[in-house]
Amino acid sequence: MQIRKNDNVLVIVGKDRGKKGTVRYAYPRDNRVLVEGINMIKRHTRPRGTARQAGIITREAPLHVSNVLLLCTKCNKPTRVGFRFLEKGDKVRVCKRCHEVID
Numbered sequence: 765m766q767i768r769k770n771d772n773v774l775v776i777v778g779k780d781r782g783k784k785g786t787v788r789y790a791y792p793r794d795n796r797v798l799v800e801g802i803n804m805i806k807r808h809t810r811p812r813g814t815a816r817q818a819g820i821i822t823r824e825a826p827l828h829v830s831n832v833l834l835l836c837t838k839c840n841k842p843t844r845v846g847f848r849f850l851e852k853g854d855k856v857r858v859c860k861r862c863h864e865v866i867d
């Protein structure tokens with residue numbers, strides 16, 4: 765997975781384009797991430813009982829990983845993520861701008 769939980773990302777498409785946020789959840793199977801405060805949607809729920817609450821909940825919806833860029837912790841720029849294998853065989857993420865290991 766190119767983007768992981770607690771990464772800082774920049775949104776590059778949609779109504780939240782240009783915004784930055786922290787990844788709260790990653791869904792590797794769907795290639796999606798949930799970013800704090802980004803891609804807010806409104807969910808309508810039925811009022812229950814006698815309460816006349818409007819029942820509209822605002823929450824985040826997951827974004828596809830191709831819609832965000834990782835903010836590199838080394839050069840502080842939005843970047844695409846590459847992978848590199850270390851001598852031990854560990855797979856690590858690298859910044860495609862500054863070529864530093866991100867993990």
Ligand SMILES: [Zn+2]
Pocket residue numbers: 836837838839840841843859860861862863864
């Ligand atoms: Zn970098």
